[in-house]
Amino acid sequence: MSMSQIPTRKKIEFILNGRPTRIDIEPDELLIDVLRDRLLLTGTKKGCGEGECGACTILLNGKPVNSCLLPAMKVAGQAVLTIEGLAPDEALDPIQESFLEAGAVQCGFCSPGAILAAKALLDEQKNPDEAAIKSALSGNICRCTGYVQIIEAVKLAAEKMNAQPPASKPS
Amino acid sequence: MSIAYYATPKTVAEALGALAELDGRGMIIAGGTDLVPLIKQNRVDAKALIDISGVVEIRGLAFEPEALTIGAAATHHQVCSEPRIREIWPALADACASIGSPQIRNIATLTGNVVNAQPAADAAIALVALGARMEFMAAGELKTELIEKLYAGLGRSKIDPRKEMVTAIKVPRPGGRHGNAYGRISPRNSFCMPIVNAAAALDCEGDRIVSARLAMGPVAETPFRPQRAEAELQNVELRNTRALEAAAVLASQEANPRSSCLRGCADYRKELSRVLVKRVLEKAAAMAGRESIQT
């Protein structure tokens, strides 16, 4: 196969924030750039571009990954959740609410990534202890809060989510 | 050099086909957490990437009578969250759990950890101590080799991701009385490169060590096995902490770490490796000293 025959740009289909999405991408495009520059979903933040800060965290099939290190081609056929997909319009997911109430948001730059990492944890464990919370958030660097109120936020979110009747839980 | 083509094969055959067609211009990518930063820095000379993370055959873990088979696309998260691995090969579970961050572990693979060929790669250190082998397709044949023999030098694997494709890692199942453990020392508690790391695997008969395998990093260009220390451990009683300590001293003497202005001076790393090997040996010995695991 000569290089000139190989198709470069490719159309991929994936589920983005619950909706089927199709987009043409270049073979070397990273998911973070597709989200932020192409799809104008700027809630996912670029803190370092080298997978060392977690500000770019999104959920891939429910698991937190660094979108700055993810070739966009990898999400073909997969499900991606960004911060914009957590709650529609003016609504707040219990985790978002808890971050606000617990004082876990200062500059807010790490918050989308941290909230999604917390969501992945709470979707898997209903009552994580402090060690599990810390482990789940250990890939999200925050320079403002010193983390104490972030841990409290996740605990508060667990309480809220456990108190909710199943029918009203956000999908 | 930018990537012009990104293949997402679904089978091993497709992946090998793509490799062959691209004839050296393509490169295997698994998780990409090591490779993507290098590509961004223009340090990768390839025009195409062949992503094996979608190849179903190599994504899982299989528990066989003789060995644990870890598919080439299996992630650190899969390994460290599998209770049976934690039970039988805690060294591997702990090693994988200490790599990077949860985000990295959800994507990065043990295969990549080995092929990236860094001397302190945590999963590789544990795999070397456990006597693990790598299975890979090269020149149309399925080959197998001990992981510790797959290093060509600092940052250079003997596996050529332009021509060869790893299909699995095989970790031998311990028989009889056995203990293994992993440890690392780093400046902060998580998401950090280690100052030193180490793993130990002890095969025993009764209360005595029959064979010991140790792996240490980064005290050489590749994961390092301190053979004099291993020899010294033969016939040692599990509860003989003085002998375990003596072996650790030997191991640190055999070790030859560089001084790094970022990671620590050579003298300190040598001393730390002594402390760490002792701790790891004690942990492995404690595991062996318990009821033998139902393997």
Next chain:
Amino acid sequence: MESKTTLIGRPVVPVDGKDKVKGRAKYLDDLQLPGMLHAGILRSPHAHARIVGIHTEKAMALPGVAAVITAADCPDHRFGCDLPDATILPRDKVRFAGEEVAAVSAVSRKIARQALDLIEVEYDPLPAVFEPEDALKPGAPLIHADKPGNIAIAYQIERGDFKRALAGCDHVFEEEFSTPRVLPGYMEPFGLIAHWEPDGRLKIITGIQAAFQARSEIAKALGINPSRVSIQVPAIGGAFGGKIWIRNFHPLIALLAKKSERPVKYVMTREEEFMASRPRVPAKIKVKLGMMNDGTMVCKEMQILTENGAFSWAAPKVTLNMSMRTDCLYRYQATRVEARLVYTNKTPTSGFRGYGNSQSHFAVESMIDICARRLGLDPLEVRLKNAASQGDTTLHGWHLRSCGLSECLQKASAAIQENRPIREEKGGLFKRGIGIACMNHVSGNRSGENFDGSSSMVRFQEDGKLAVYHGESDMGQGSRTIFALIAAKTLGIPVEDVIVMPLDTDVSPFCFGSYSSRVTTVGGKAVYLASLKVKKQLLDFAGRLMDAPPEILEIENGEVFVKSTPDRKIPVADLCQKAIRSKTTLDLTAYVAYDPPTQGTDKNFFGDYSSAYTYAAQAVEVEVDTETGQVRILRVASAHDVGYAVNPSGIRGQVCGGIAQGAGWGLYENIVYENGVLKTVSMRNYNMLTINDIPEIVPILVETHDPVGPYGAKGVGEPTLIPMAPAIANAIQDAIGHRFKHLPITAEDVFAALHPECNISLMER
């Protein structure tokens, strides 16, 4: 912290919090303008080199490239802070590896990067100098022709009769300390969008702490009138002092936008942040402390050597703060300081949380423990014996209108002894220790006759909502929330009815900026005063409508009512509608330019110069693994004199964040050079605290009700970091008997001290 609610009697969430958690808040890189191009900056690989030639033809020829700027395109106006020595681009020589040499605009970041590789620069390397001591040596390479000996500035300050005081001491101790380069480490890389309007005005969008100062400095660099420049500040992803002052890239990208005839965005990569953003000023501090047998601290002398890097930004002021502020923490009879700030061929240094006060407190608060122990005295008792207190006028002329220093010390030291973590016996290999340190700081400060206040405009809208306009930036510390709380409380309206408007220098009132922990005290005071002014307008109007004298009226929950008969009431919204929409034509607007009642400093730096002085004490419990040298901070009791807690949750956030940064500075963070080459170029090698590293934190609020601040409030942003490093060093000495005087205190250092038999030859730092 005892449950204490906000100024308005109930908890509030940050006013911009919902946008942040929904990912809607717009930070610089989230913004796009039509036709916007992306910039790349070419940086010098050499620490010191003559620029022989620059060739840009190949870069210009790359498809997608719009423009290239070199020094030939730039004016030569000097700009900076106190000692303006920077030009937009260097014409003759580069002075640090990482210095900007050229800039490119292109349709994508990728093409901009490719274009940079095509710019050819011929350098003629010059000898370089990397350490201040070397830069001072005769014959050392001269970095700036007009700064002989590479000395940027020197201070000599003496108060009282030092020689006499020293002679009368029972003991004189001398020690030397040092602190390294570390970075503010904000998560959002710095940058800007620059575009020129059709009328020729320059608009810059940038997440900067001091917008009006940026406006004047950018104008100065470009040689244009400041009113031709407008700065808009979007959401800021952390700053900590690293985004107060402009960078060279601000006027540089403005020029690039002009030449490109399109808006241009530039955002630093994280690697560029490591190479070119300005670290904390490194310092070597010799302390001489004269004491009496009974623990009286009689006099203190410091000799300070600070490193400027290649250009002067905030380091001169940082060095001045370093020279002075610790003199006012205790009641010395006399103090003396000699300080020199020296150029080196490294990235310029500047301000970071504490702004020189952190470095000097590390030295002095460590020193006190050392000396107290040598005298067989309790370091806490020595501090309490000598502590400054309310009503004092200090050696530098500060009037301590409120001072909770002793209370902070007592509360922190008591708290650290309670609920101590259970001790695990690990065969005696793990040793625990407790240490305490305290500090003083300012809430803003006035040099000479400068403005040190703030301005605010408040305006009722016809729907009863209050718009608050302000020129101080919110960098995440929650200043907008503070302003909303103060306005809401003062006016008796719901905090949800207060809208704090975005910062735009074309519209916002003139302010100096968010630094020096000043915003609550002076910024909040301006909001308070403006709110009072508009309240009077509203009540005068309400009085006419309700046929009641305004003095008998009050406002609560958005309604104006007669105090004695609360049933007589009118909603604020109705009043606003009537006032604005009818021919009453009441503006319901108030603009206040406020300056606090402080003198400022004379040319010898003497004078009461801060709106409010703040105090804190931190007590730390550490655990040392004697086999590896690793130090873990188990617990911190952190007591802060905040005057009055307007937003306790916000203060708690500052406490925990400052502690995490202080712990990183004390133990893990270091910007490392090897033979003049920067090695720390990635977050992989720069260990800020993760969630798994934080200690248990016990925040303690001390309220001394300052007479100047709004509702008695003072600043707290920087004080939360300042005592940490010395408290850690003091705790380590308590644990293992070794004193570490050079930051960071690494596991390697601790191990080498604990195990001299291992003969560790430490690498030079």
